[in-house]
Amino acid sequence: MAVVQVTVVPVGSSKASISEHVAHCLDVLEGTGLKYQLNPMSTVIEGDLREVMEAIAKMHESTFGEGIDRVITAVAIDDRRDKELTMDGKLAAVRERRGK
Amino acid sequence: MAVVQVTVVPVGSSKASISEHVAHCLDVLEGTGLKYQLNPMSTVIEGDLREVMEAIAKMHESTFGEGIDRVITAVAIDDRRDKELTMDGKLAAVRERRGK
């Protein structure tokens, strides 16, 4: 299991808003059944690394079209093998350290 | 106002866990009074861009010491001038598009 952060940015869209594209990417992601969390800068996905990367490829691909000819996608993969890595587990570890 | 995502990673720490360092960075960030949200891959901060970048410099700096001689910090700045950009506003725009 890996935890992966992704941000998909359409380039040359003629408007500063990209929420329409983010919403469309999330619809695509939801179709994969993978567990995810949206935050104000990215979407964090948890699961088998290969499945997560397939999902990200679909999100990236789905952003082309309707005037969008260029897409820049940033991905950060956090992959740990000595213990199971989950979104909830990562947050809990930090909260426990802070005594909260 | 900008919305900025930051991830601070200590290198050469001799253990796979980094939650102790993330917790320490959040203590430093909390001292600045800036609004922020922790997620499983990064911390998202909102505010005047210069103040946010000062806070990130402090978080980065505070990670050195106690055996840590190298720190890799990733930052993504989202800065919009035609309307006010906030963490809540960004999430609300996506949710509205998805009809949720």
Next chain:
Amino acid sequence: MAVVQVTVVPVGSSKASISEHVAHCLDVLEGTGLKYQLNPMSTVIEGDLREVMEAIAKMHESTFGEGIDRVITAVAIDDRRDKELTMDGKLAAVRERRGK
């Protein structure tokens, strides 16, 4: 064709140097036959997006082992469909703009 930037960072390696791991990743990448350029912060790879992502998965995977239980990999994909995107073409476009 896409142009993709990748940085693979081992966590908990007990030493600040990671050049050994970068060198190993480049050996793995060279085995794929894809065109690439190393720079001081990342490796830039050019090619069919699916093939490039397969190569990055191999680079990431090859970093585990010999005491490394956690790997953080950052990827930035630049994918353009209205004209062919290449590493040389991108650099040439910027140089031409600067009159150099």
Next chain:
Amino acid sequence: MAVVQVTVVPVGSSKASISEHVAHCLDVLEGTGLKYQLNPMSTVIEGDLREVMEAIAKMHESTFGEGIDRVITAVAIDDRRDKELTMDGKLAAVRERRGK
């Protein structure tokens, strides 16, 4: 001394090409006198971390205007304190490991 990677992306530019903006950012960076290298995905800058971050703030700021109301800037800071970190030194360490 730190080595820092930066990519500045204008959003809503109405055209897929961004080389004009990259060229302008490099002109701004050249004005700072800092040592840098352009690659197909980013610009890598070497120097005192505070000076480099000031330069990046200028590059980011200079991208607004002439129809650009939103700029997304990605930064990766590599900062090492047990030995001097330079762009050339990082590349040499990897090349030496690979026996080239």
